[in-house]
Structure formats: structure tokens, C-alpha cells
Amino acid sequence: MLLSRFAESLYWAGRYLERAEATARLVRVHTELYLDLPRAAGVGWSPLLAVTGAGEEFLDRHTGPEEDDVVAFLAIDPKNRGSVLASIAQARMSLQLSRVLLPTASFEVVNKLHDWAAANPAAAIDRRTRLAWMDEVIERCQLMAGSLAGTMCDDEAYGFLQIGRYLERADMTIRVLDVQAAVLVGQPGEDAGGEPYHDVTWMSVLRSLAAHQMFRRSEGGQGGGVPGPAAVRFLLREERFPRSVEFCLASTARTLGALPRAALPLASCARVRARLRDLRPADLDAPGELHELADDLESGVGALHDVLTQTYFRLVAAPPAMVEPA
Amino acid sequence: MPARDRRRYAAGPAAPGGAPAGPAIDQAARPAPSGVGWDAYRSPGFFDEMLVGGGARAACAGVLGYLAALGDDLLERQRAAELAIKAMGITFAVYDDADNRDRSWPFDVIPRVISTQEWSAISAGLVQRLTALNMFIDDLYGSARVVADGVLPREVLASSKNFRPQCVGVRPPGGIWAHVCGSDLVRDRDGTVYVLEDNLRVPSGVSYMLENRLITKRVFADLFRDLDIHPVDSYPNRLHAMLAALSPRGADWPTIVLLSPGAYNSAYFEHVFLARQMGAHLVEGGDLMVDTDDCVYLRTVSGPVRVDVVYRRIDDLWLDPEAFRPDSMVGVPGLIRAWRAGNVAIANAPGAGVADDKVIYSYVPDLIRYYLGEEPKIANVPTYLCHDDTARRHVLANLDELVVKPANESGGMGVFVGSFASRAEKELMRARIEADPRNHIAQPILALSTAPTLRDGRVVPRHLDLRPFILSGERPYVTQGGLTRVALTEGSLVVNSSQGGGSKDTWVLDPTVLGVRPNGTDDG
Numbered sequence: 001m002l003l004s005r006f007a008e009s010l011y012w013a014g015r016y017l018e019r020a021e022a023t024a025r026l027v028r029v030h031t032e033l034y035l036d037l038p039r040a041a042g043v044g045w046s047p048l049l050a051v052t053g054a055g056e057e058f059l060d061r062h063t064g065p066e067e068d069d070v071v072a073f074l075a076i077d078p079k080n081r082g083s084v085l086a087s088i089a090q091a092r093m094s095l096q097l098s099r100v101l102l103p104t105a106s107f108e109v110v111n112k113l114h115d116w117a118a119a120n121p122a123a124a125i126d127r128r129t130r131l132a133w134m135d136e137v138i139e140r141c142q143l144m145a146g147s148l149a150g151t152m153c154d155d156e157a158y159g160f161l162q163i164g165r166y167l168e169r170a171d172m173t174i175r176v177l178d179v180q181a182a183v184l185v186g187q188p189g190e191d192a193g194g195e196p197y198h199d200v201t202w203m204s205v206l207r208s209l210a211a212h213q214m215f216r217r218s219e220g221g222q223g224g225g226v227p228g229p230a231a232v233r234f235l236l237r238e239e240r241f242p243r244s245v246e247f248c249l250a251s252t253a254r255t256l257g258a259l260p261r262a263a264l265p266l267a268s269c270a271r272v273r274a275r276l277r278d279l280r281p282a283d284l285d286a287p288g289e290l291h292e293l294a295d296d297l298e299s300g301v302g303a304l305h306d307v308l309t310q311t312y313f314r315l316v317a318a319p320p321a322m323v324e325p326a
Numbered sequence: 327m328p329a330r331d332r333r334r335y336a337a338g339p340a341a342p343g344g345a346p347a348g349p350a351i352d353q354a355a356r357p358a359p360s361g362v363g364w365d366a367y368r369s370p371g372f373f374d375e376m377l378v379g380g381g382a383r384a385a386c387a388g389v390l391g392y393l394a395a396l397g398d399d400l401l402e403r404q405r406a407a408e409l410a411i412k413a414m415g416i417t418f419a420v421y422d423d424a425d426n427r428d429r430s431w432p433f434d435v436i437p438r439v440i441s442t443q444e445w446s447a448i449s450a451g452l453v454q455r456l457t458a459l460n461m462f463i464d465d466l467y468g469s470a471r472v473v474a475d476g477v478l479p480r481e482v483l484a485s486s487k488n489f490r491p492q493c494v495g496v497r498p499p500g501g502i503w504a505h506v507c508g509s510d511l512v513r514d515r516d517g518t519v520y521v522l523e524d525n526l527r528v529p530s531g532v533s534y535m536l537e538n539r540l541i542t543k544r545v546f547a548d549l550f551r552d553l554d555i556h557p558v559d560s561y562p563n564r565l566h567a568m569l570a571a572l573s574p575r576g577a578d579w580p581t582i583v584l585l586s587p588g589a590y591n592s593a594y595f596e597h598v599f600l601a602r603q604m605g606a607h608l609v610e611g612g613d614l615m616v617d618t619d620d621c622v623y624l625r626t627v628s629g630p631v632r633v634d635v636v637y638r639r640i641d642d643l644w645l646d647p648e649a650f651r652p653d654s655m656v657g658v659p660g661l662i663r664a665w666r667a668g669n670v671a672i673a674n675a676p677g678a679g680v681a682d683d684k685v686i687y688s689y690v691p692d693l694i695r696y697y698l699g700e701e702p703k704i705a706n707v708p709t710y711l712c713h714d715d716t717a718r719r720h721v722l723a724n725l726d727e728l729v730v731k732p733a734n735e736s737g738g739m740g741v742f743v744g745s746f747a748s749r750a751e752k753e754l755m756r757a758r759i760e761a762d763p764r765n766h767i768a769q770p771i772l773a774l775s776t777a778p779t780l781r782d783g784r785v786v787p788r789h790l791d792l793r794p795f796i797l798s799g800e801r802p803y804v805t806q807g808g809l810t811r812v813a814l815t816e817g818s819l820v821v822n823s824s825q826g827g828g829s830k831d832t833w834v835l836d837p838t839v840l841g842v843r844p845n846g847t848d849d850g
Contacts, residue, residue, distance in 0.1 A: 001626050261627075261629055315615065315625040315626075
């Protein structure tokens with residue numbers, strides 16, 4: 001019997017751990033792309049702000065998307081709750097609240113992760129050390145995931161951690177598709193005389209979701225450019241790839257299946273998966289359609305979050321009996 | 327005559343107390359067989375718990391012989407104990423040090439010993455006291471016979487800060503309000519044991535009593551085999567059984583929760599410890615809700631789960647914003663409503679703290695006579711009530727020789743010791759008493775007993791007290807001994823761990839069974 005308070009803090013711990021890792025990967029991959037492409041390619045830093053949904057907040061405090069400012073904002077800014085460092089801090093705080101349920105060694109991993117990241121904030125900005133900083137965050141987040149998976153009972157508590165992780169991951173994949181892939185799908189490939197750097201950019205999108213290698217393997221090792229619709233399909237529906245939207249939702253459904261009172265969350269989860277299953281070809285190669293699909297998925301995942309909150313975290317007493325006004 | 331050794335193990339101020347530091351002796355010339363200085367140990371002017379005139383008290387002979395034979399190895403045992411405390415993560419929280427909020431529990435490895443014979447008399451006295459106190463509280467919130475009969479003056483009750491009108495008319499099961507009590511005992515110069523105060527609200531410290539025993543069992547494993555030391559570890563089971571018996575539904579497996587104010591409370595370590603030991607849910611206010619059926623529910627992912635018993639470690643006033651302080655963030659709205667409806671048991675019952683009032687304390691001997699028709703088995707410290715004109719004149723004229731306490735504080739807050747006070751402090755106290763005589767009491771300064779304690783590598787006398795825990799249920803239970811707290815600073819009477827106090831394990835043992843073991847080993 002798991003207290004709602006613990007379930008909620010574990011769920012958020014899962015989300016924030018995943019967010020820290022995903023944001024670090026995003027910054028890392030974008031930095032590489034930026035360094036690869038000539039100035040004329042016009043790659044800027046605003047797409048990163050768009051993916052994380054924090055563009056307005058950033059512009060409130062900065063004049064324009066300068067590299068150092070954007071990276072600082074996404075990596076170490078304590079005021080940006082989605083920054084890597086703030087996510088790690090919130091994950092640690094959430095785990096602290098439910099510490100009685102965790103293996104001690106796992107708690108120490110997140111503690112060390114936080115202390116390390118907080119002690120080296122400048123290294124996240126400097127181009128010479130940035131990639132290593134992001135790699136270290138990613139590695140330590142993976143260590144945390146492994147520590148939990150390897151030592152914690154697969155019980156309700158672990159279930160909420162995992163659901164938090166899956167939903168955050170699905171959310172990130174959808175956001176990347178919406179902002180970055182949607183631009184690319186409408187363009188002809190380089191082979192077809194289209195934009196230069198089209199392929200490089202596509203590879204970068206896949207890499208920012210750690211999907212490039214696995215996508216290539218699933219394509220049977222064909223050379224040449226990245227076929228846009230196939231890549232989008234892979235990120236949305238590849239049931240064996242752990243960062244695809246379908247994989248995350250299927251895993252969420254499986255985890256929910258072991259939890260009590262899961263009917264409403266399961267129904268909500270099934271609705272999002274139905275939208276994924278009924279894709280039309282146009283959804284995958286027309287920018288406008290892809291945007292619409294991403295919006296649908298995004299709000300579907302949001303609705304699932306709300307149902308989870310209502311079902312498990314926010315139990316309220318029945319409202320007091322209505323009293324007739326005198 | 328054994329060699330006197332004056333070797334010091336740590337730099338620092340000269341070892342005070344019975345063992346004068348004296349001039350250093352060339353250590354190469356004379357190796358030290360026993361560096362901790364047992365033979366020089368004296369505690370002049372005080373009752374010492376272990377030694378009298380340089381020899382062991384009857385109950386302590388076995389323990390002292392063993393400890394003395396350890397020689398310098400005693401220091402190793404102390405270090406082993408400190409390592410064990412670190413490894414076991416036994417901490418207490420201090421509020422005034424943000425960087426080091428959880429500190430290791432300060433522990434002295436030399437146990438405090440009490441004979442079974444003396445302890446059974448003290449136990450009986452505590453049971454007597456709690457029986458009367460529970461009858462008193464039940465009476466106060468019922469027909470208040472004690473006031474009508476003129477035993478307790480009406481104005482004392484009317485002005486009691488911890489009397490809760492919200493509790494009038496409630497009849498908890500068995501008429502018991504103070505289910506868990508931690509009474510502080512002290513021993514004066516002549517050996518008499520007094521109750522210094524009763525803690526009937528949310529007494530803490532029992533987990534440290536249990537942990538202290540785990541430590542000494544590690545460190546003195548050989549002694550436990552040879553001496554008849556009474557075990558203490560049944561306390562969590564007894565607490566659980568007492569709480570379970572309160573369940574209003576009478577289920578076999580009642581849902582019991584330990585309601586804590588949260589991780590920032592200084593006793594949180596104990597809350598976690600007891601909840602784990604009992605298999606109870608450790609909850610905070612937000613985890614509970616009271617529904618329109620006036621039942622208390624636990625918020626779980628499986629839905630609301632009915633709660634039968636709340637072992638609360640939150641003070642009355644913060645328990646329920648509906649009934650008490652509306653600004654409480656740690657309480658449960660409606661909890662008192664559910665309790666009054668008989669749908670949930672609360673231990674200790676709200677309002678039980680009325681008897682913590684130090685003015686009411688002074689009436690306890692009368693209450694024992696009134697309710698039980700017996701003479702008190704344990705003495706009360708003589709107490710001057712400042713609202714009485716004659717008593718107040720006496721107090722104001724003799725501040726130097728008295729302890730003055732606010733009537734309704736706990737944890738040693740606001741205690742004034744006349745012999746240690748400056749002129750300005752005395753003037754301030756005088757003004758306070760005159761401004762609010764009802765809330766001040768005075769007592770003679772007791773010469774608290776001492777016990778040998780390791781400081782800087784030597785055994786020196788330090789003052790101590792004892793907090794046994796008493797469970798009141800169908801069958802009362804008193805811990806074997808309790809939590810011994812020791813003032814680590816020379817001459818200090820302050821035993822609170824937040825103010826430089828430490829603790830010792832307390833061994834209740836039967837000296838008469840010593841040496842009658844069939845294969846009795848001579849541990850000389």
C-alpha cells in the first residue's frame with residue numbers, strides 16, 4: 001500500500017531524471033551540429049528553446065538567442081525549472097522525500113550527481129568542456145536508472161518512477177518531432193537537389209533522441225540520405241526502440257496494469273496510442289499534418305498526466321454536503 | 327597499590343572532577359596499566375551511581391570489575407561505539423546549525439547501572455503515578471470531581487494553558503488519555519529518587535534508549551553473556567500492542583499510523599525508527615483526510631484506506647486546524663471531529679498535556695491519595711507555586727538557591743538556575759515572576775547524582791537523569807530502565823542533547839544472580 005505522497009514524489013523524480021538526461025543530450029547534439037555546419041547554414045540556438053518550451057521565459061531575461069546565454073539557460077540556470085541542473089536538484093529533492101522506499105546506494109548516486117553538477121556549472125558553458133559535461137550528466141543519469149532497475153523491487157513505488165520516466169521521454173520525443181522534424185519533412189533531400197545539410201540536420205535530430213544508430217540498423221544498413229517519413233515513423237511507432245512514443249506508452253500501459261484502480265489512466269493511455277496507430281501517410285511528410293499530430297499526442301500525454309494526478313496523487317474527501325442557503 | 331597513571335589521551339582543558347590532572351609523569355619510566363584513572367575517581371558531595379567511597383555499589387560490582395580490568399581497552403570500546411553510531415546512522419537534528427543539521431548521537435560507553443530490586447520499586451511508583459494521572463485527566467474532561475471536592479483549586483484549572491475545552495465530554499477507551507509517558511527521574515544527594523516532571527504530550531527519546539542498547543551489545547558482547555541485564559527491546563512490540571488495542575473497529579489488523587510533522591522535526595529520526603519497528607505507516611498531515619462520514623482515511627494509490635489509530639507526534643495545537651490553530655500546516659482538518667465521534671483513536675489523547683503543567687505537577691501526590699487512596703511511592707520535588715503570596719515571597723527572597731521554571735514549557739526551555747544566574751538574569755526573573763506568577767514555579771536546586779563518564783581519556787563524574795517510558799493500556803508497561811541523559815560538561819546540570827548533553831545505556835540487572843552461574847566465569 002503506497003502513500004499517494006510517495007507515489008507523486010517518485011513520479012516526479014522519474015520525470016526530472018529523464019528531463020535532465022534528455023536536455024543534456026539535446027544541448028550536446030545541437031552543439032555538435034552547430035560546430036559542424038558553416039555559418040552560412042544559419043543554424044541558431046532558438047530551436048532548442050522551442051523544444052524545451054521555454055522560449056518566452058528566456059526572452060524575458062535575454063536580448064536574443066546567443067549561444068552562451070541559451071546554453072547557460074538550458075544547462076545550469078536555477079530559475080529555469082527545466083534546466084539540467086534544476087531538474088537534477090528537483091529529482092534529488094523528490095527522491096529525498098521518498099527516501100525510505102529507495103535503496104541507499106541509488107540515493108547516493110543522485111546525490112553525487114547533484115553535487116558534481118552543482119560544483120562545475122561553468123564547465124557546462126565553455127565549448128571546450130561542454131560536451132564532456134553533458135556526457136557526464138547523461139552517464140550518471142543512466143547509472144541512476146541502472147542502479148534503481150538493478151536493486152529495487154518491481155513494485156508500485158518503482159512503477160511510479162518508471163511511469164514518470166516514460167511520459168517525460170514520450171513528451172520529449174514529441175517535442176523534438178514537432179519543432180525540428182516538422183521543418184525537415186517538407187523539404188526535398190539533398191539527392192533530390194534540396195537544401196544542403198538536410199541529411200546532417202536529420203541525423204542530428206535522431207541523435208538528440210539517441211535514435212540514429214538504432215534507426216540505421218532498423219533500416220537494414222542502407223546508405224544515402226535519411227528518409228524523413230521513415231525516421232518520423234521510427235520515432236513515433238517503433239515498438240522496439242525505447243525512446244519512441246509507442247514504446248513509452250506501451251510501457252506505461254504495462255506498468256499501469258500492475259497498479260490498483262488503473263482503469264481511467266489505462267483508457268487515457270489507450271486513446272493516445274490509438275491516435276498513433278491510425279497514422280496516415282500524410283501525417284508523416286506534410287509539416288502541417290505533423291504539427292497537428294504532435295499537438296494531439298502532446299495533449300494526449302498531458303491528459304494522461306492529469307488522470308494520473310486525479311487518480312493517485314490528489315485523493316480528496318467527498319465535498320461537504322450541500323447546505324441550503326437560509 | 328596499583329600504579330597511578332596520568333597519561334592524557336586528548337589535548338584540551340584539564341580533566342575536571344575527581345581526578346586532578348597533576349604533573350605529567352615520564353611515561354617511559356613507568357608503563358601505564360590502566361590509563362583511564364578508575365582508582366582516582368571520586369565524586370565528592372554527590373551521590374554517585376556506580377561508586378561509593380572508591381568502591382563499587384552492590385549492583386555495580388560485576389560491571390565495575392569488568393570495566394576496570396579492561397584498562398585502556400575501554401577507550402577502544404568508546405571509539406568502537408562512536409564508529410557504530412556513525413555506521414548505524416544514529417543522529418539527532420539541531421536547528422541552529424544549518425550546515426550540520428544531523429549530528430551523531432553523543433554517547434558514553436560506560437553504562438549506568440540500576441539494580442532490579444530498586445527498579446521494580448521505581449516501576450511500581452511510575453505505574454501508580456500514571457494510573458492516578460490518567461484518572462485525573464479523565465475526571466477533568468468529565469465531571470471534574472477533583473475540582474468539586476476541593477483537591478485541585480478551580481483557578482488552577484481555569485488558567486491552565488494545556489487544558490483543551492474541545493476535549494470536554496470525550497471518553498477515550500478505558501479512560502486512558504496519556505498512553506505514552508516519559509517521566510524524568512533524578513536522584514538527590516541522599517540517594518532519594520524524585521520525579522522531576524512528567525511528559526504526557528509527545529515524549530521522545532525511546533528510540534535512543536533502544537539504539538544505546540544495540541551499541542553496548544556490540545561493544546560489550548562478552549559482558550552481556552555474564553551479567554543478568556534485562557532486555558529493553560520489547561518496547562516497540564508493547565507500544566504496537568497498546569496502540570492496536572485502541573482500535574475502534576476491533577479488527578485483527580488495525581491500520582496504525584505514526585503522524586509526524588515531517589523530516590524537519592528534531593525527533594524525525596525517532597519517528598522513522600518507531601514506524602519501522604512497529605510496521606506502522608509513517609505519515610504527515612497531508613497523507614490523511616477526514617471524510618463526511620467522520621472517519622480518517624489514508625491517501626494511498628489504492629484509494630482511501632480507513633485509519634484506526636493515530637500515534638501522533640505533533641503537539642495538540644497543531645493537530646487539527648478545524649479544532650485548534652487554524653494556521654497549522656502539519657495537521658489534519660477534522661481529526662478531532664473523527665476522534666470525538668469515536669471513529670479513530672489518538673495516542674496520546676488531545677488534552678492529555680494538561681497534567682504537564684508544572685503547577686498541576688505539584689498536586690500529583692495529592693491526586694494519588696485522592697484517586698487511589700495510597701501514599702505516593704516516588705517523591706515529587708518540593709515545589710513553590712508563585713501565585714501563592716507566601717510562596718512567592720519565599721521564592722523572591724531566595725532566588726540564589728532555587729530553580730525557577732515556566733509552568734508550561736517542555737524540553738528544559740526557560741529554566742532558571744539561581745546559583746548560576748547573573749545579577750541581571752535574577753532581576754529579569756524577578757520581574758517575570760511578578761508579572762505572571764501563575765506560570766512560574768520554583769524548586770530547590772537538587773544535587774543531581776553523578777556517574778563515571780569518559781572525557782578526554784579519563785573517567786570523571788558527570789551529572790545525569792533518567793527518562794523511563796510508561797505505556798498505559800489494559801496492562802501498564804514500564805521500560806527496563808530508560809534513557810539516561812548525561813551532562814557532558816563539568817558541573818553542568820543540563821542534559822539535553824541539543825545543549826551539550828550525551829547519553830548512556832541503562833542496565834537494570836540483578837546483582838544477586840551474579841556468580842551463581844553453573845559455569846560461572848571469573849572475570850576478575
